[in-house]
Amino acid sequence: MLQRWTAGRFLRLPRFARFDLTPEALNKRIPQRRLLSTTKSPNAELAPLRKQLKDAARADRTARHAGVKATCTSKAETLSQWELTVGIEIHAQLNTSVKLFSYASAEYNEHPNASSWPFDLAVPGSQPLFQPAVLVPALRAALALKCQIQSRSKFDRKHYFYHDQPAGYQITQFYEPFAKDGRLVLTPQDGLGHKDDDTIEVGIKQIQLEQDTARTQEQDEHTSLIDFNRSGHALIEIISLPHLHSPEAAAAYVRKVQSILHAVDATTTGMELGGLRADVNVSVRRTDDRSARHSYSGVTGLGQRTEIKNLSSFKAVEDAVRAERDRQISVLEAGGVVEGETRGWSLSSPGITRRLRGKEGEVDYRYMPDPDISPLYIDESLVTHFQRTLPPVPEQLLDMLCTTYGLTIDDSRALLSLDDGTRLLYYQDVVSRLYTDTAQPRPSVQAANWVLHELGALLTTASTVWSPDLVDAQQMADLIVLQRENKITGPSAKRLLRILFDGDKSSVAEIVRREDLLFISMTNEEYDELAARVIGEHQAEADAVRQGGKRSSGKLKFLLGQMMRHGGRNRVQAQKAEEVLQSKLKPNDV
Known part of the structure; x- marks a missing residue:
């Protein structure tokens, strides 16, 4: 009954319905801040809660930065005295047709709550039913990131109360994840900063399966609309070790992870469409400080870290790390203390991170084994099969394009990055059609020029979205062969491409004959x-x-x-x- 009632409609919930957010309750929870006044003037309305929180945050920032300008010299000189350390947790939606613990469709549905089963809505009495299909993209992702697959893993409950998680807990793999001990190597080609090392090997502590939450849409100041279509979608959380030491390296790491996940078909969308989100953990310490006692993921001697949640673009990762680094340095330079807390980042307030809440720990989340879900066993033969059939990752593709196809590194990178890899598949299709005689070399460089530059120019001019159907691969191959054999001139070849681009589905030979494009050489x-x-x-x-x-x-x-x-x-x-x-x-x- 509940599913029939919610399908195609938002669940309308009062915002913060599960919390006591009265001024008295908040002041009890945050006595040192005294954010809200517990008295109300009889002649003035009490300011909205959100406005009070914003005003308090603004005042807090002003106080923290008050003495910094007088104590700091140049920014470059200041930064040289501090060491930045970053660890990143990436949440990626897996490319699956069903959710993690229900048969509900994981495909996008524009109708709210139309892809929700009782378990996704936490209906009392509903039980989780693990869907083995989610292991396919999860194993591909873990193997591509050089992880060790665990033969036995378990699911845990991570308790927290919020309206996008009606059960009061999220199912994850905190203690015994299905993959551990991976690594990813970054090079200057990946976009490292000029002060980074030539190569950075980033350790991956673990990759765990977990549920996604529902989607919240704020309708007005008092009401949130809840869409449970996303609730229960299968995620992997990729937890890195704190091996990154610059904002540029942090963004490069997230960018490379996304490209690897896409290359092995583990995910369907990236940061641009919300299929991948990153949480960054940031800490600083003085370069000569050997007394730092904080630790993160087994790495000791670090400064107090803060976590910035839900970053949804590579630029946001880089900018948020840079802003939080500068904020922490300012606090410490002014004699303050960095607090362990969760902070937020907003494009509407660039250059500033804001406090969301105190940092939760293992005790706060009250992790416990999920009693309703059996351990997950992965046979070694299954791992071997996926290792043998794993698609090439971007580094392998880049090497193949440069060596086997003879392309420049710029053209190779362009083919890898354009149109989610579909331009590369189109290019390979064109090259495969050029010659069938193995003794005849394929003009792969010439094909790259037509696919990337000539066809790309038409796409830009026409403001057309790329599709391999715009110009059939066989038509493009026939055009390249005609020009290569000097049967049409360069200008005639461009004119022919324009005719094909405009939708003429005739054979290339027929168009050449009809338009009188055939080249007749002079003596x-x-x-x-x-x-x-x-x-x-x-x-x-x-x-x-x-x-x-x-x-x-x-x-x-x-x-x-x-x-x-x-x-x-x-x-x-x-x-x-x-x-x-x-x-x-x-x-x-x-």
Whole structure:
């Protein structure tokens, strides 16, 4: 009954319905701040809670930064005295058709609560039913990140109370995750900062399966709308060791993890569409401080860390780490103490992190084994199968494109990054169609120019979204073969591509015949006669070419253009025409 009632509709809940957020209760919880007044003026309305919290946060920031300007010299000099340490927790939605513990569809549904089963809504009496299909993308992700797959893992309950988690707990794998001890290597090609080492090996402590929460949409100041379509979706949480020491390295790490997950088909969307979110843990200590006693993920000697939640872009990761680093340094330089807390980041307040709540620990979450879910056993033969069939990761693809296909590193990176990898698949399809004779080398570099640059220019001009159906792969291959065999000129090839791009599905041969694009080569005598005619009509430009200097290259191009224009349609080959001109315009020619 409950599912029928909620399907296609939002659950309308008063905001903070599960919390006592009266001024008295908040002041009891945060006595040192005294954020809210417990008295109300009879002549003035009490300010809304959100406004009071914002005002208190603003006052708190002002107080913390008050003495910093007088004590700090230049920013660069200050930063050199501090060491930044960052650890990152990445939450990624797995590419599955069902949820983690129910048969409900994990596909996107625009109707609120239409993809929710009783367990997703925490209906009393409903039980979790583990869906083995979620292991496929999870194992791919863990193996691509060089993790050790555990033969036995268990699920735990992580308790917290919020309206997007109606059961009062989230099911995760805190104590015995399914994957441990991974690693990821970052290089300057991944976007490291200029002060980072040439390579950084980031340890991955563990990867755990867990539930996603419901989606909250704030309707107004007093009401939140809850959509449980996302609730129960299978996530992996990738927990890194604190091996990162710059904002640029933190963003590079998240970017590379996302590219690896996408390459092995573990996820369908990235940060741009909300399929991947990052929490960053930030701490600083003086470079000469050997007395720091805090630890994180087994690494000791660190400063007090804070956690910044739910970062949804690479730029947000980099900017939030930089802002929190500067804030902590300012606090410590002013003689203050960094508090262990959870902080937020908002694009509406760039450069500033804000306090959300005190930092929860293992005790606060009251982790306990889930009594309703049996341990998860993964057979070694299954792991071996996925290792053998794992798709190539971006580093392997980059190496393949540079060595096997002979592309430049810039073109290789472009093919890897454009259109979620579909442009790369299209390019490989085009190359595979160019020649079937293994003794004949495939013109892979020429194909990259047409797929990336010529076709890319048309996409930009037309403001069209990329699709492999815009120009059929066989049509593109036929076009490249015609130009490579000098059966059409470069301008004719571009004109042909434009016709194909505009939707003509005829064969390339038919279009060439219909549009009269076939190249009929001139004889050597005809080239000589045409070059002599153009030189005779443009003596000043010809003399400039003979004399050399800065202007000679431009004048030569002008004369070449005249040959192309006067030589007749589809008859002049640019390379041949340039060779004839250069031979006639040698410095000793008269």
